[in-house]
Amino acid sequence: MTTKVDPPIRQAATMILLRRNARETSVLMGMRGAKAAFMPSKYVFPGGAVDPEDADATLLRPLTDIHQRRLRAEPRPDEPANPHAIAAAALRELVEETGLVIGAPSPTPTQWPGYAEKALAADASTLRYVFRAITPPGRPRRFDAHFFIADAAQLLGNPDEFGDACDELSHLHWVPLTEARNLNLPFITEVVLAEIAEVAGSVPHHQDLPDPDTVPFFDNRGTAPRFSQIA
Template sequence: MSETTDKTAIRDAATIILLRQGADGPAVLMGQRGATAAFMPDKFVFPGGALDAADAQIPVTMPEPCRARMAQGHANPDALAAAAIREMWEETGLMMGLPGDWADAPTDWHRFTAHGLRPDAGGLRFIFRAITPPGRPRRFDARFFLADAGAIVGDLDDFSAACDELSHLHWVPLAKARKLNLPFITEVVLAEVQAMALSKDMPDTVPFFDNSTGVSTFRRIA
């Protein structure tokens, strides 16, 4: 079976943990995957998904030092940032961008540009990397980005433009999010985000759960 048809081949992916300040403290945006989804059915997750080849053509630049840390994994940091922004927009309808013309935008970004926006990765922070273990129906090398909801243009509670991939989109108080039906790795990432929210500082290294082989390895990316 070729790489292009092997659903269990490891694919690059990107996810955004979007935070806003609520009445009960920081809140995170999450949605629920469908019961029939091949990957993580019924689980509550952050917006995100696999890298598309076209993402490498989107004019965004990941800020340093995140860009250099991501490049250690032989990835295209800017393409992954574009994928994260695209997936969040598709799954939630929320747009992360700055005012500006984008005359040569791909056709599937025309609804984005119709708002007079260009995608912008300046508000993304690379905080976690994890590779799905063997034996799963889908495997991803996922990079998790943290972003403040202030980087979003428009109404933070308007999900009317979202596709149907995630249901029950809502802002969950960070202190309560881990009580939802979550994948294991999402629980781990939420714990990291809670620690960051308490300290107010970005860590000097990024956690990496490497399950590319049958042996799970944890290390930190400096």
């Protein structure tokens, strides 16, 4: 009898874009393909695994210190978190999967499609680190996933224009937070939605998104799940 071995845990980054006005707050979501190996046919936020090249990506400004410190908390000995690479992966996945850009003109642009040809550098300074979750054992893929929120007001260009998106996510659209949990969602996405509704609801729409008091962490690296808060 062959013993099934779990795949290695990879660092991953997810971008949660919030579009806020006096009437409501909406979140950008898309649906994964029915044949996807991970979370098929589920509505998710843009995101994906951290690539080795992300460690060297040009960022106009880095994450603020509090988020860098929290990303380094509770490290996995086999792969400690690299805040620069994780933030870069979140911004890269955003432009790849949606065509949307957070950045500014720069003489040293970020070498990604959507940035390089427009002489733009990606900007991580307005990202807020809000959630961490490690995929439980027994799944076809496992990730140490780091979730960020950003305000759609930081986007360059039209937030409804997805013409440059790849085909990894379909049905990209802005969903009111009050309706998002009615979609076909992975469990962890439901949990994250509840968390970001609390963060976004803590300030008026015309104010900047706040840094959360703590970052919830669903730790499934071992046989027994553990929940903690990263201060």
